[in-house]
Amino acid sequence: MSADEDPRRRLAVALHYDHAGAPRVTAKGRGVLAARILELAAEHGVPVEEDAALAEALSQIELDREIPIELYEAVAAVLRFILMARGR
Template sequence: MKKAIALSYEEQMQAPKVVAKGSERVAERILEEALQHGIPIRQDKTLVTLLDAVQVSEQIPNELYGVIAELFAFLYQLDQTGISKK
């Protein structure tokens, strides 16, 4: 089953939060929106499984801070080099 989860983080936030999630057709729509807006997509089934327990608009749990921080740092580097805009 295809699943997608969208995260958002801004400096004033205490932690990243889930802004969208869904399966099958909803997941496809989330991915389409990300592609249309130049938002990088990362495939990680384990992380999706962990984040699936988080409700939309909720912050990620403390246990995931480290892995999400690494992900966001990687995405930031891609953005700085222009790779994520492809």
């Protein structure tokens, strides 16, 4: 198993976007916490986009803070993915 496949190193970051301002980081964690974030996403039908570099960048943002302008384009791509996954 490579380091990237090691569940203890897995990283997950959750965003919330309510169309007011920029998306906010609402949860983040590694290992067991990352697994729980992904589990909750699956339970609630939230699409998951895997992008290790973006997740790492987003993990540096404090909880409940808007994403910085430097990440707008990358996060917009994720939002497009989610909208397409939901058929919109």
